[in-house]
Amino acid sequence: MEKILVSSRGVNLFYDSARVLKDITFDIMEKQVTALIGPSGCGKSSFLRCINRMNDFIPSARVEGEILVGGSDIYAGGVDVIALRRNVGMVFQKPNPFPMSIYDNVAYGPRLHGIKQKDRLDDIVKQSLVGAALWDEVKDKLKTPGTGLSGGQQQRLCIARAIATEPEILLMDEPTSALDPMATARIEELVRELKKRYTVVIVTHNMQQAARISDRTAFFLMGDLVEYDATPKMFTSPEDKRTEDYITGRFG
Amino acid sequence: MEPVITRKQLEADLTELKRMVLRLGKMAEESISKAIWALKNQDAELARMVLAKDDDIDDLAEALDNACMHFAARFQPLGEDLRAVTSIMHMAVDLERIGDYGGNIAKVAVELADKELIKPLIDIPRMLDVLSAMMSKALVAFDTNNAEMAKEVFAMDDLMDDLEKQIMRELLLLMMERPQRIEQATQLLNVARTLERGGDHVTNVAERVIYILTGKTVKASAFRRPRPATPYAHKEHEER
Amino acid sequence: MDGRRFADLMMTIFSWVAALLLTGMVVAIIGFVVVRGYSVLSLDFLIEPPRDSMTRGGIMTPLVGTLQLVGTAMFFAIPVGVATGLYFAEYAGDDMFTSILRLAIRSLAGVPSVVFGLFGLSLFVILLGFGPSLLAAALTLACLTLPLMVTASEQAFLAVPKDYRDASYALGASKWQTIRKVVLPAAAPTVITGIILSVGRVAGETAPIMFTGAAFFAPHIARSLFSEVMALPYHIYVLATAGTFIEETRPIQYGTVLVLLLLVLGICSGGIYMRSRLRRLMRR
16 A cells, blocks of 8 residues: 655765765655654755755755665666656745746746647646645636735645646645744645645654644654654654654754 | 744643642542541541542542643643653543542441441451552652553552452352341442452553653553453453 | 934934935936026927037937947847856856956946047957947947946846745756746846946946047938947037037037936836836736
């Protein structure tokens, strides 16, 4: 029933000579929500950015080890990074819709990948907005700027934009840290919905959030993966003392 | 955003919850001890005092339950804190039940206060001694975060079973000898049964203490001597 | 009243006075020009060429000449300036070459305009053999405006939030796709503002064009890139200092100044309006 979709094998990440991830080895299951938690600077976001190779943009960054997505190593030579990123969507900490219309925001990815027919784009835009639980709120103003929406709506627009390329995996880097509680609740609700179709990997500082929405939780500390287990287990009776200390707020 | 858990406030509140548990435990222990004393010494006065205190125990248990809910609402605890607060809620139920048992026994004590006892009570007070020892061990283990000490409670429950069986045999003999004793013997049998159940509740408390401290669910039976199937094995299973 | 509050009060007064003084000066200059030049202003003034040794007629030729100069200068300066700005913002590494290039551009911005004039004279007019012409003058103006354009557009590109780029890359866009579809549109309002400010500056320059292509007098508007052109700033200079009948040309002179002033102000406010519209459209 559970199928491995992403498999990290001995991943080390270096910024120059600093080792920010140390031998990270674990499997992310298909169509589950996996939360990455840990104090600031523990490497959880860096790890997230390894999965769609966003660390490529940091000149000093170097990755060792393998990350298998659907069985093939994304760090092997000759990998099509553009195809990878199309398959691994990402949602960022701050809602960042492009300064263009709602429609164009969602159509951005499909257009990049060569879809030009108006009716196909219309369809993708609608499906993506429906998928991101935003359609009803914006269907009458698709031509208005995406940046005119509220923060929570903007973030859902970014989710719609990310799923418009029909990815398998959605990476979310603290997607609610800039939102108010109501908007946060809607995103969380959406994440639970999204996992029916996508594999979600979410970085969060909010442990209650990780507890609420994730199936599995990985706890990172100073570049190490300390513990990885089913979420209920992690938040009631973790195996490692450091996890216990972190989730009870003794440090971090 | 870093986790905003005000550890200091949380710990202060948690300590208060613990104190309430200890107080509840003490009251329950007192209730059951005094009830047995009243029974043994045919002291109706003391038995009525136990009954009068029953409401206090219920009130404290309810207050503890509320305090746990407030704690959960305020801190949304995770990990050990979460285990502590959920376990304390269970412990409140167990301890309150022991207090109730004190009341039940006190009622018997009132009834028997002006009757001649069919036999001097020896094993029942011994059961009480064991139960008191178990309770104080469980509570000290809880208070001092000592999982090893909590485990010691389990073996003591064997002793309770032995005593209960012994009492039962003895009372059966008495009943066979003279059927007029049946009524009183049944009452005494119930007292022994009640004490034995009290032991089970203390065992639950000890299990909870271990769960809080280690995150592991332990089965008390793993720490007790292996037993052949008895009529009570079935009942015990239900109680867990 | 203690010392600190006194100092506070004095600074407040000082700032107010300074601001009032500046505003007063601007109003005075505009007022002065309007009062002197208002009388000659008419539609005819704009559409007639100068006649009778510039004592009569209008300013059609220099007005059109200025527009031609600015248009041609921008034709060359905008692509080069914006592209260079883009290079600095998006492609340039943190190496020696880039630093030198940056330094060169910064210094260029500090070079007096007359030096550009002389440079244009020797390069475009003489070396490249364009002669004094619209093309040579426009190219000189383009050179003059490049540093401003480069710096303005570089800043504009750098000001585009990293979030946009991240989002674009994460969707599988290449660098050029990201620049073309996200960075350029997002930076456009600021770039346009920079361009328009450059236009304003170019329109008012005299020194760079007087050696390179501005005519003392031309009977009609330039029909080719290699014709000499009349230009408003130079025309004013001529009317004020080199005309044969200085007294008689005085009203025309102030009329011309007024037109130039209105032109520059018009361009600038047009730019500001456009920027605010684009901004609103983008809601940055």
